[in-house]
Amino acid sequence: MTPLPMLNLLGQLPFQTGAVTRMINAENPTGEKGGGAKWVPNPEDPMLPHSGPAMHLGKGWKVRPFISVKAGETALLADIEGPGCINQFWITTSADEWRTLVLRMYWDGEAAPSVEVPLGDFFAMGFDTQPHTVTSLPVVVAPHRGCSCYWQMPFRKRAKITLSNDGKNDVRIVAYKVLYKLHEVPADAAYFHAQWRRSLTQREHPEHTILDGVKGRGLYVGTYLAWTALSRGWWGEGEVKFYLDGDGEFPTICDNGTEDYFGGAWGFFRDPKKEPVEEPYNTPFIGMPLAHTSGNDGPRYFGLYRWHVLDSIGFERDLRVTVQTLGWWPGHIYQPLTDDVASTAIWYQSEPHGAFPVLPGVNERWQR
Structure with a gap:
């Protein structure tokens, strides 16, 4: 060996x-x-x-x-x-x-x-x-x-x-x-999976589902978000949550916030105090290769990836992944956001896999 x-x-x-x-x-x-x-x-x-x-x-x-x-x-x-x-x-x-x-x-x-x-x-x-x-x-x-x-x-x-x-x-x-x-494939090798979802989050429940309905034994390895910020100001305060193996209301893994999950800190700004404009970046495992903004007014377009290559998330029975859409109101109060978020979730699991949601038609996929 x-x-x-x-x-x-x-x-x-x-x-x-x-x-x-x-x-x-x-x-x-x-x-x-x-x-x-x-x-x-x-x-x-x-x-x-x-x-x-x-x-x-x-x-x-x-x-x-x-x-x-x-x-x-x-x-x-x-x-x-x-x-x-x-x-x-x-x-x-x-x-x-x-x-x-x-x-x-x-x-x-x-x-x-x-x-x-x-x-x-x-x-x-x-x-x-x-x-x-x-x-x-x-x-x-x-x-x-x-x-x-x-x-x-x-x-x-x-x-x-x-x-x-x-x-x-x-x-x-x-x-x-x-x-x-x-070549031969080991008996315990899992199969590659990827699923796409899109939602317009609501102020009453500002959360986008990245992945749900996964049953079986597997490993979560990647997230990509195409995020249209429809409001002015900061948009990435929400947490990314992983509900593992029978979790109910509360997840086992809850990341600090959207910018933290994608490797940023204090937003994605060049200088939070002097130049609060999101800065594109690429690294082997985390990045925001698209930050299309001409100022602090919406809509603005952001593409973010997080590849869990060295920090994969294993599950034994089931998995659900979500991200909140939160900004700030004056007075340091979280603001629920109505944002347009499309996600691609990537994971490995044993077959058979659960049913995917019906892929939306072309018009419902359009995001610009």
Whole structure:
């Protein structure tokens, strides 16, 4: 057995030599050995609409680097026979509105997806009108909207990834790649899950539910919030709460406040006394890559991530996660806020998983 000090990110590399490694993309849709770059240029072929630039070079020269996804269609990005583990997923598209595109992932033949999230939100980039970079360990968005995910996704029998275009416009370019290794998966390995929710909080109960209905044994590993502050002034005073294993009215884990949960302090300001303007920041595990504000008046847009990589939250039976939306009234009194919050929760658990809430239609996803 490998000594525990070696079981870290870099320490695993010497023990992976010879692993069967494959990649699925538009050039090799099945990931088969020796199956890449076999297309012959033919712009008249519906499967090869982007092959024109390669006509003078011929077969094997970037003939099918992308796919297109028509309005109302669902594209099958990957269908892999296991056992194995997806190690990297990268994607970009020419679409302007990524909330119209829905990413779904299915493990071992399940009917309901374990991942169901609008494409941008999965990569901590929820606001279509505010594209930005993300520099973190498991998720990276490089200029311009080149999205990489390094969450490890094991499967035993089969892994399937789809992308649905719920919008009214065809998406001319979808470029993607799924890199994976084929190997045995330990019996106690859990499955990757991600779920999206959105709510307009109410003054009577200023709280957004990040995750609920999770049953089974698992590990919570990530939160992304796309937060529209609709009022002037400070918006991040509310607490993030984790209700674990039968918790009722009160949670077992209650974080100090929104800015504390995402690693800030005294707000997210450059200088709370001299320059109270939120400052974007990126780190490996916590960040606010988007802070779109032209002053202290709303609405303002904030994107925040917290990856629980070294501080994951385990649960044995069930899990619920919430965040309050609180600001300040004069006189140092908490002000309940009506804010527009969309969340992506990321966790691992044993299957089967509980039913997800019905994903809202395109109009109900729009946040700007």
